[in-house]
Amino acid sequence: MHTPHEALSQDTKAILGLQLPTDPRWVNLAAMSLEEVLTDHAYCEQKAAITCISLIQRYSRREELVIALAPIVTEEWGHFRLVLAELHKRGLKLGQQRKDEYVNALLAFCQKGGDEEGRLLDQLLLMAMIEARSCERFKRLSEGLNDDYLRKFYRRFMESEAGHYTLFIELAEKYIDKEKVRKRWNEWLKYEAQIIQSLEVRGDRLH
Numbered sequence: 001m002h003t004p005h006e007a008l009s010q011d012t013k014a015i016l017g018l019q020l021p022t023d024p025r026w027v028n029l030a031a032m033s034l035e036e037v038l039t040d041h042a043y044c045e046q047k048a049a050i051t052c053i054s055l056i057q058r059y060s061r062r063e064e065l066v067i068a069l070a071p072i073v074t075e076e077w078g079h080f081r082l083v084l085a086e087l088h089k090r091g092l093k094l095g096q097q098r099k100d101e102y103v104n105a106l107l108a109f110c111q112k113g114g115d116e117e118g119r120l121l122d123q124l125l126l127m128a129m130i131e132a133r134s135c136e137r138f139k140r141l142s143e144g145l146n147d148d149y150l151r152k153f154y155r156r157f158m159e160s161e162a163g164h165y166t167l168f169i170e171l172a173e174k175y176i177d178k179e180k181v182r183k184r185w186n187e188w189l190k191y192e193a194q195i196i197q198s199l200e201v202r203g204d205r206l207h
C-alpha cells in the first residue's frame with residue numbers, strides 16, 4: 001500500500017542528503033494531538049513566508065533572488081492558509097507559537113560577520129536545510145498518520161518543500177562558486193545531524 005512512499009524515501013535520501021533519516025521530534029506521532037501538529041505546521045509556513053520577505057528586503061539588489069523568492073512568499077502564505085483552514089474545518093484552534101529549538105540551533109551556525117557572500121550563502125543554506133527537513137517531516141506525516149485524507153494533505157506539502165529546498169541551493173549557486181556551496185552544504189548537513197542527535201538524546205518531542 002505504501003510502495004510509492006518507499007520509492008520516494010530512497011529519492012528523498014539521495015536528493016536531500018540528510019545524514020539522519022528522520023527527525024526524532026516527529027517520531028512519536030501518537031503522543032501528539034492533531035491540533036498541535038497543525039499548529040506547529042502553521043507557524044513553520046508563516047516563518048517561511050516571513051523569512052523570504054526578509055531575504056528580499058536584505059538582498060533587494062540581487063534581482064534573481066528577488067524574482068525567485070517573491071512567488072515563494074505567496075506559496076508559503078498559501079500553505080499557512082491551507083493549514084489554518086484545516087484546523088477550522090476540524091473545529092480545532094491555532095495555538096500559541098512555540099520556541100523552536102531546532103531552528104534556533106541552526107541559526108547559531110550561520111556566519112554573522114565577515115564577507116557578505118559568506119553571510120548570503122549561510123542564509124540560503126539555512127533555508128535549504130529547513131526546507132529539506134520539513135520535507136522529511138511531511139514525508140513522515142504522510143506515512144504515519146492514520147487519516148487517509150491527511151496523508152495526502154501532507155504528501156502535497158512534502159513535494160512542495162522538496163521544490164523549495166532545490167530552489168535555495170540553486171539560488172546559492174547563482175551567486176557563489178558551486179564548489180564553495182557544496183563544501184558549506186556538507187558542513188551544514190553534518191551540523192544538522194548533530195542537532196537532531198542531541199535533541200534525540202534529550203528526548204525532545206516536536207516542541
Ligand SMILES: [Fe+2]
Pocket residue numbers: 045048075076079160161
Ligand atoms: Fe511551505
Ligand SMILES: [Fe+2]
Pocket residue numbers: 048076131160161164
Ligand atoms: Fe517551503
